Amino acid sequence: xxxxxxxxxxxxxxxxxxxxxxxxxxxxxxxxxxxxxxxxxxxxxxxxxxxxxxxxxxxxxxxxxxxxxxxxxxxxxxxxxxxxxxxxxxxxxxxxxxxxxxxxxxxxxxxxxxxxxxxxxxxxxxxxxxxxxxxxxxxxxxxxxxxxxxxxxxxxxxxxx
Numbered sequence: 001x002x003x004x005x006x007x008x009x010x011x012x013x014x015x016x017x018x019x020x021x022x023x024x025x026x027x028x029x030x031x032x033x034x035x036x037x038x039x040x041x042x043x044x045x046x047x048x049x050x051x052x053x054x055x056x057x058x059x060x061x062x063x064x065x066x067x068x069x070x071x072x073x074x075x076x077x078x079x080x081x082x083x084x085x086x087x088x089x090x091x092x093x094x095x096x097x098x099x100x101x102x103x104x105x106x107x108x109x110x111x112x113x114x115x116x117x118x119x120x121x122x123x124x125x126x127x128x129x130x131x132x133x134x135x136x137x138x139x140x141x142x143x144x145x146x147x148x149x150x151x152x153x154x155x156x157x158x159x160x161x
Contacts, residue, residue, distance in 0.1 A: 024098045028091055035087040042080045049073045 049070065056064030064070065 020098070020101070024094060027094050031087050031091045031094070035084060035091075038080055038084045038087065042077060042084070045073050045077045045080065049077070 052064070052067070052070050052073065055061075056067070056070075
């Protein structure tokens with residue numbers, strides 16, 4: 001196997017692994033951010049709850065624990081705790097699915113399912129434009145229009161000198 005084919009195979013494998021891991025981490029990151037927001041909401045509700053309880057106790061109110069505002073806050077905290085638990089479960093599911101895909105790939109022959117099947121890193125492919133400078137486009141013969149124009153111009157410039 002030529003060196004380029006080995007390099008190409010390694011790049012394809014690396015791109016697939018990187019894309020899969022990036023996707024997993026992005027999904028987890030979104031859930032973690034959501035979890036943080038929910039935690040902050042719970043914290044605010046506890047602050048409000050504490051304020052109501054403090055005011056009720058310091059003013060000597062009787063039956064303040066049955067106040068509708070207090071009960072609404074307790075209910076909201078319970079809802080937020082449930083949402084927080086669901087986010088934790090989603091993160092766990094994402095991690096389990098990633099491990100299962102990795103294990104299934106190992107059983108199936110060692111190659112994980114790649115998101116990028118063939119990035120076409122060969123010279124002259126439209127996808128290989130990332131390997132070339134900006135503004136250069138590939139032609140069907142594996143060279144770039146921009147490169148041909150520059151080479152042609154350089155040869156004309158060198159003739160004139």
